Amino acid sequence: MEGYLHLSNGVKYKGDFAIEAKVKEVKGEIVFFTGMTGYQEVLTDPSYKDQIIVFTYPLIGNYGINKEDFESKQPHVAGVIVYESNSEAYHYQAEYSLQDYLNKWDIPMLTHVDTRSIVKNIRQSGSMPAVMTAEKEITSNTFSLKEDGKVAKVSDKNFKTYGQGEYHIVLVDFGKKESMLTALLERECKVTVVPYNTEFTSIKSLQPDGILLSNGPGDPKELEGILPTIKALITHYPTLGICLGHQLAALALGAETTKLSFGHRGANHPVMDRKKKRVIMSSQNHSYVVKEESLTATGCEARFYNLHDGSVEGLSHSMYPLQTVQFHPEANPGPSEGCYVFDEFIEDVKANNGRVFAYA
Missing domain, CATH: 3.40.50.880 (Class I glutamine amidotransferase (GATase) domain)
Incomplete structure (x- = not known):
C-alpha cells in the first residue's frame, strides 16, 4: 500500500507501508540513525520516545529481533523509515522478523523511500516535525507536536x-x-x-x-x-x-x-x-x-x-x-x-x- 512521509518544510516522499493492516497516521520529530546494525536496541531505547527514525543503512532487518538485546520492554519510536526491510529473519537467536515485531506493537514502517535524500534534507533543514500517512496531501496544522512530558x-x-x-x-x-x-x-x-x-x-x-x-x-x-x-x-x-x-x-x-x-x-x-x-x-x-x-x-x-x-x-x-x-x-x-x-x-x-x- 502506498504511503507518504510529509516533512514540515514542505518536502514529501512516497513509499510503501510494510504492513497494510497497520497503516495509520503518525507524527513525530524525524531523526536519523547511522549505524549499520543495532536497530533492535534503537527501537527500544526510551530516548527515542515518539520520534520517527530513519535508518541510513539501506537494508534493515536481516537478523530479526531476539530476546537478548532489548533496552526496555517495548519499542518507543512513533514510526520507522527504511530503504528496504527484510521480511524474514536470518539468525539463530531470532524470535521475530522486524516487520512482525513492529506489527505486534502497531508501529508503522515505510519502505522503498529514498533515505539518502531524507537524511540530506534533515542535515540541511534540521530535525523537524513529520507525518507518516496514507494521504497524499495533508494540512499544515497536522504537524503540531506535543513535545513535553x-x-x-x-x-x-x-x-x-x-x-x-x-x-x-x-x-x-x-x-x-x-x-x-x-x-x-x-x-x-x-x-x-x-x-x-x-x-x-x-x-x-x-x-x-x-x-x-x-x-x-x-x-x-x-x-x-x-x-x-x-x-x-x-x-x-x-x-x-x-x-x-x-x-x-x-x-x-x-x-x-x-x-x-x-x-x-x-x-x-x-x-x-x-x-x-x-x-x-x-x-x-x-x-x-x-x-x-x-x-x-x-x-x-x-x-x-x-x-x-x-x-x-x-x-x-x-x-x-x-x-x-x-x-x-x-x-x-x-x-x-x-x-x-x-x-x-x-x-x-x-x-x-x-x-x-x-x-x-
Missing part, C-alpha cells in the same frame, strides 16, 4: 532493587537503557532504580554509595523543577550522568544547554578524552548539548569532545566526585570503548567509602 511516560513509577553487590547505586530513571543497569550489576553493585522525580530525602534514606543519572528523551530544560534535587545529589554523593543525565547535571550547576540542528545518533562517533589523551568510538543518541562557554564559574571542565563538530561530550568537576558523558559508555548498539567510564565511577564510589558528605 516524555520523561514521565518512560520513567519507572516505583522503586526497584536489583543485585546484592557491595556498592549501592541509586539509578535515577529518566528513561534508562537496560544495559546501564547491566553495566552496574557486572561491577558488583546493588542497584535501586527510582522515578525521575524522587525527592532527595527519599534517595538519601536508601543510603546510596553513588548516583547514576540516566539517559532519557526530550529537552532537559523541561525538567528544571528537579534541578535542585540533582544538585543536592551531586554535592552529597559520587555521581555519574549519562546523556540526558549529563545535561541535567550541567544545568543543575549553572551551565546552559542548546539544541543541535540534527543531533548525534549512531554507533560510530569519534570522541576525544583529554584526560587520557586518546580517541574512542562511541554510541550516541541526543539532540541537546552543553554549551562550553557556559561552564565558567560552574566548577565543571570539558573532558570529552566530539571530533565531528567539537561539541562537549563529557564533564569533570574541580571539587565534586562528578563525571558526566554525553555518549553512551554502555554502548548497545555500538562500540564499548568508553566502558571505562563505569570503572572510573566505581573508583569514585570506593574512594568516598560510603560517606554522605555535603560539599556545598
Whole structure:
C-alpha cells in the first residue's frame, strides 16, 4: 500500500507501508540513525520516545529481533523509515522478523523511500516535525507536536532493587537503557532504580554509595523543577550522568544547554578524552548539548569532545566526585570503548567509602 512521509518544510516522499493492516497516521520529530546494525536496541531505547527514525543503512532487518538485546520492554519510536526491510529473519537467536515485531506493537514502517535524500534534507533543514500517512496531501496544522512530558511516560513509577553487590547505586530513571543497569550489576553493585522525580530525602534514606543519572528523551530544560534535587545529589554523593543525565547535571550547576540542528545518533562517533589523551568510538543518541562557554564559574571542565563538530561530550568537576558523558559508555548498539567510564565511577564510589558528605 502506498504511503507518504510529509516533512514540515514542505518536502514529501512516497513509499510503501510494510504492513497494510497497520497503516495509520503518525507524527513525530524525524531523526536519523547511522549505524549499520543495532536497530533492535534503537527501537527500544526510551530516548527515542515518539520520534520517527530513519535508518541510513539501506537494508534493515536481516537478523530479526531476539530476546537478548532489548533496552526496555517495548519499542518507543512513533514510526520507522527504511530503504528496504527484510521480511524474514536470518539468525539463530531470532524470535521475530522486524516487520512482525513492529506489527505486534502497531508501529508503522515505510519502505522503498529514498533515505539518502531524507537524511540530506534533515542535515540541511534540521530535525523537524513529520507525518507518516496514507494521504497524499495533508494540512499544515497536522504537524503540531506535543513535545513535553516524555520523561514521565518512560520513567519507572516505583522503586526497584536489583543485585546484592557491595556498592549501592541509586539509578535515577529518566528513561534508562537496560544495559546501564547491566553495566552496574557486572561491577558488583546493588542497584535501586527510582522515578525521575524522587525527592532527595527519599534517595538519601536508601543510603546510596553513588548516583547514576540516566539517559532519557526530550529537552532537559523541561525538567528544571528537579534541578535542585540533582544538585543536592551531586554535592552529597559520587555521581555519574549519562546523556540526558549529563545535561541535567550541567544545568543543575549553572551551565546552559542548546539544541543541535540534527543531533548525534549512531554507533560510530569519534570522541576525544583529554584526560587520557586518546580517541574512542562511541554510541550516541541526543539532540541537546552543553554549551562550553557556559561552564565558567560552574566548577565543571570539558573532558570529552566530539571530533565531528567539537561539541562537549563529557564533564569533570574541580571539587565534586562528578563525571558526566554525553555518549553512551554502555554502548548497545555500538562500540564499548568508553566502558571505562563505569570503572572510573566505581573508583569514585570506593574512594568516598560510603560517606554522605555535603560539599556545598
